[in-house]
Amino acid sequence: MSDTIFAALDRLAIELPSWGFANTGTRFGKFIQPSAAATIEEKLCDAAEVHRLMGCCPTVAVHTAWDFPKGLDSAGEIARRAESKGVRIGSVNPTLFQDQEYKYGSLGNPDPEVRKRALDHILESLKIARATGSKELVLWFADGSNYPGTANIRHRKAWFEEALQTVGGMLSADETMLVEYKPFEPAFYHTDIADWGMALHFARKAGSQARVLVDTGHHYHTQNIEQIVAWLMSEGMLGGFHFNDRRYADDDLTVGSIDPYQLFRIFYEIFLFGWEQGAPPEISYMVDQSHNLKNKIEAVIQTVSTVQEVVAKAALVDYEALARHQDRCDLIDAEECLRKAFRTDVTNTIFQWRESRNLPADPLAAFRESGYTARATAERGSRNRAGAASYVES
Amino acid sequence: MSDTIFAALDRLAIELPSWGFANTGTRFGKFIQPSAAATIEEKLCDAAEVHRLMGCCPTVAVHTAWDFPKGLDSAGEIARRAESKGVRIGSVNPTLFQDQEYKYGSLGNPDPEVRKRALDHILESLKIARATGSKELVLWFADGSNYPGTANIRHRKAWFEEALQTVGGMLSADETMLVEYKPFEPAFYHTDIADWGMALHFARKAGSQARVLVDTGHHYHTQNIEQIVAWLMSEGMLGGFHFNDRRYADDDLTVGSIDPYQLFRIFYEIFLFGWEQGAPPEISYMVDQSHNLKNKIEAVIQTVSTVQEVVAKAALVDYEALARHQDRCDLIDAEECLRKAFRTDVTNTIFQWRESRNLPADPLAAFRESGYTARATAERGSRNRAGAASYVES
Amino acid sequence: MSDTIFAALDRLAIELPSWGFANTGTRFGKFIQPSAAATIEEKLCDAAEVHRLMGCCPTVAVHTAWDFPKGLDSAGEIARRAESKGVRIGSVNPTLFQDQEYKYGSLGNPDPEVRKRALDHILESLKIARATGSKELVLWFADGSNYPGTANIRHRKAWFEEALQTVGGMLSADETMLVEYKPFEPAFYHTDIADWGMALHFARKAGSQARVLVDTGHHYHTQNIEQIVAWLMSEGMLGGFHFNDRRYADDDLTVGSIDPYQLFRIFYEIFLFGWEQGAPPEISYMVDQSHNLKNKIEAVIQTVSTVQEVVAKAALVDYEALARHQDRCDLIDAEECLRKAFRTDVTNTIFQWRESRNLPADPLAAFRESGYTARATAERGSRNRAGAASYVES
């Protein structure tokens, strides 16, 4: 058991989002944490602290507009700052939703100038990625419409195809672009890339370097996410994940906090695929959460620990026996293969793995003992005053 | 206004399902109607009666196991019976779920003998279709699994690909197979063809004669069905519809009875596409409902009337103005183009169209006056005793 | 027909929310409109403009923290300003979610000091209501928790009971407090007042002056809202509505824009109740929408027009015939009573009603001709620069 789990944990890398360390909230307001990060420097510090404790988070996802306010000019310097702290720049996320120009969409906007602006921003983000050593572009579009009849769905589809083809055509063989889907919010009536089928369509149009990104919170209620994962793997089109959990909408809660068995089933499909292929598939595991109430770094530690736990359990499934039971339609026996692995308490084995890799067995406790939050509060607190945005602008 | 509506109604044909005239129910039991049809002869009679009244229902969808108990042998005779009543055999639906062999699936069954049996049944259905003059095979699969880990999702996908490719390869240029999707029921954990993206994948694998069928009740809550319709049309892959409505699950209620504006938006997308292309797309409009409580023929008349009404309204949209508003992002003006058409009361225009085509203006009243139900009750009632299946078998 | 509709429209009053005229958005940002209102003065102006055009919006709902930054001191003056513009202050909404103190709840907060603060704010809001002549307190609580186990649901219930009892005890016989429910957002795991059953419980605890408020966007998918409305009326506990529409979450879209038939069914239940009782029930009809993309005043005019249209149709139902059909379980005939009324185009009758009341027949056109938006842009535009809050705080 230990060997299997150790091997699985050794292979596991989880990318942290820079924005997961910043003050975020809901449309009803933000609850400000005095120790939260505001600058890219601070976000990299926080991410590096998590990597120091967990050992499996070597890269940091960045958002172009939030983290590179000076654009390409600052990219090299930021990459060096990251490396000096012990992390690297991971996926680069163009910021295609908050500017006033994007009111009616970015690549799906009926106005060709706005479409061009959005495309330019993506291409600028690609340059930033290259300047930072990143090989991955993650594309999430907030495009859509709020009311029936206000947008031509097929025209917008064509505009997306055209632009994504352009982006895909710029990528070299070691670069990837991931296309994300989301069925709602902030567009309420229709979203231009609403589900995995639409994302797959665009990824295929974009050429050989494009894949689909699965954000676990971007689904309809009751949708079987692990089936989508299995399908995308079987097509060679699963690029990566944005992990989080939710109850109702895209709540961006800590992964596994609402439905840990679902997360386990996702990894079970991945491990089963790897077992059949003889090698684990190459997938980018990224976190995308909004820690509105929990201490942000503690929430990230909890997140990474949860993924490790679930990965360890998925590694424990007896795939040989499972395949036999599935083949014979021995339903209960097949199901119990999963349940047995999920039931296993892997806490101590993970602790042992951490110690064997010179990491603190209990990273949350270690973080709390480190005094990091108190120091961050002292340094950043005066800026992080309450005074955050309200539901209404005034 | 009249011209536009008359033209739209002249073009509209709606296929009725033979099983819509039979006693159906829920897992909790069936409420038996004495006038319900049991044999294919009776179902054809009922469908022909609707066509006599409505003038737009020339074909009847059939289910292989229910309507051709003698298989191919009876096919020619049944087609002749249909024609003698004034209708024709429409889409042929292989019956791939009720036999005990299909407990763990049909084309997705791990047992190759069951898969072969299912494939044979589909090919037999194709022969039946040809013997009846039908050009359309409609494939709905109940395949899936009830519990995590009990089925290998990717293996089943491969088995489906293989078999559907075989079927597709048998079709000639004037024949079509439609692949239906459904996210749940009767399989509860995973469905092998769960959404439009999966159906599209299989249809493409099946070659040039395959298309996707959209059953309006087979979606996740809040899914934007008209967007799926628009996407499938833009890919040339929308083959047809199974119309019905629902609130929670696949309730198979009268189309438009719960959300008439949604149905209107579906037809708006179809008319918009036709307006842009210069010609309406070729789509099979079929009804798939379960009239558990309403008189079955009356429910079908209500259904066809509702589709006519919604089609008439969709025809009334000012597409010229709409396109302009969409282009300029004049949201309220664009939306009001739809709302204005939907708001229009087209009842009298439809009455006029019917009269001009020598049809009763009020087909429901005409049916009630005809005495048909009383005659059917007299003929069929003694067989249709209560005594239907219970939730538990005993 | 005209008489029935005229009478229904004469009785109809719709309260507009002050915040519906301000710049609002989603957690991903706000799209700023240069003509949007920021101060209570400007919001009252905008509401008065709508009332001038529509004639049925005499009151304006206010939010304590947003509209009374000086608290009670400014209340009388604001009420006078409203009256000078031709409107009155309607329901007063305490603001119990945006302050940093409310991070873990307001009345449900484990900290008794925060609970007291929240209660004091409600009581201050009651004083403001009295100072403005308002008779109605509308209580929406964002209270809840984001993660399992982090909150004691029953303790919080008890704290709510206690505080609401205090508020209820302060009300005189002509004052009302309405308790709103919402199953999600901004709390993601549990909401303290999640559904109508919980709101009803608290309203009953709060005594004779408390009722339940139904926000049409605050429900689970597929929940039958009109049934809740019927139940609350039958218990004498329906106090009012917050109207809006949605597809996925609490999207706060224009009422009736996604599912107009649902809105019609709500009013059908209200009219049926009134028909049985011999008099329409006393219900506060309020709008609660977030016009993120549409011009705000135009969206409100569209909203009020939609409610008028649906009310006119609900008034047209033949309740006498309907009751007879329901009694005999003539399902299709009963259903057609509703469908016939819904199908009727009441546009011209509403135009006639408006003209007979010296109102513009087409208020949207009249508003556009008035030049109001251009004036507001000139006056307010320089303040309403882009620069709105971002997803991340920096």
Add this chain to the structure above:
Amino acid sequence: MSDTIFAALDRLAIELPSWGFANTGTRFGKFIQPSAAATIEEKLCDAAEVHRLMGCCPTVAVHTAWDFPKGLDSAGEIARRAESKGVRIGSVNPTLFQDQEYKYGSLGNPDPEVRKRALDHILESLKIARATGSKELVLWFADGSNYPGTANIRHRKAWFEEALQTVGGMLSADETMLVEYKPFEPAFYHTDIADWGMALHFARKAGSQARVLVDTGHHYHTQNIEQIVAWLMSEGMLGGFHFNDRRYADDDLTVGSIDPYQLFRIFYEIFLFGWEQGAPPEISYMVDQSHNLKNKIEAVIQTVSTVQEVVAKAALVDYEALARHQDRCDLIDAEECLRKAFRTDVTNTIFQWRESRNLPADPLAAFRESGYTARATAERGSRNRAGAASYVES
């Protein structure tokens, strides 16, 4: 740890449904198991076999029409047969949905004669309960409507109130009636007792002996079931559970098979309540599942094992520490109290408990070794031929 778990398991009794051993299915058909039970005799045998193995299933829920075809006459004899096998008759469930008379409802039917018939059946069921020694009546109503406008929701509510008051008035102090709720199926547009708030209303109307029953599959998607459980306990109105799991609709899958953490959270709320009160609440734990594909007895063993596992985990939560963390809003620490307990592998402790109670440690293995299924197949198989009901009646 062992002591806590042993005590919790000693207290746990789980009632099995007679219909869980019979052939059931979906509206698309039933997959027949040759060893399935058909008569009450066989069902009692199967239930007794499970009790022999698990030791915690002393009672069997019965359905009046299915299990007492001779009504009251056979009741005493059936109770004696049960006792001779080592079990007792548990809750009695009137059968109020399958007879043709109930097409438009039972207690909610507009026809007073049907309402009387339904009431009589409930009172007959009460007599049967008394004749069998049962103290519990479980009332599930399929009542509702399929189409808007076809039923008067408030009149039906009044009829339910009246009848349930009559039933409640007949109960003595040691008898209970439980009112179940369900938002959909088999009624599709509205269900007369759609949610916990409606069930609570009727239970209160029915007097001191009535409580609410929570069927875990009878909720809207994303509804927080454990909150409803907590609320009902705080009102002293939680009577019992029907356990099962589901993904989309009321799938009646094995409890905990889709979302085991949700089941854990339900028991956490129950244990927390018991910890605060100093004694566990009196709640009837009943299973209500439809084992369409799994071997029925094996599925029941799996079900009971799952409940034991989850109960053992809920018993392990450190409620002292949890309460402290909740009080201080230490979110992560509070949450980790739950997660730690859920993570604990209690398999071996449960095995030890079983052995200490002279039960097989692995009841599923013991059952398989027993040869029971082979014997049942031999005895019952010839009757359980395929030939089950089809979707369409013919």
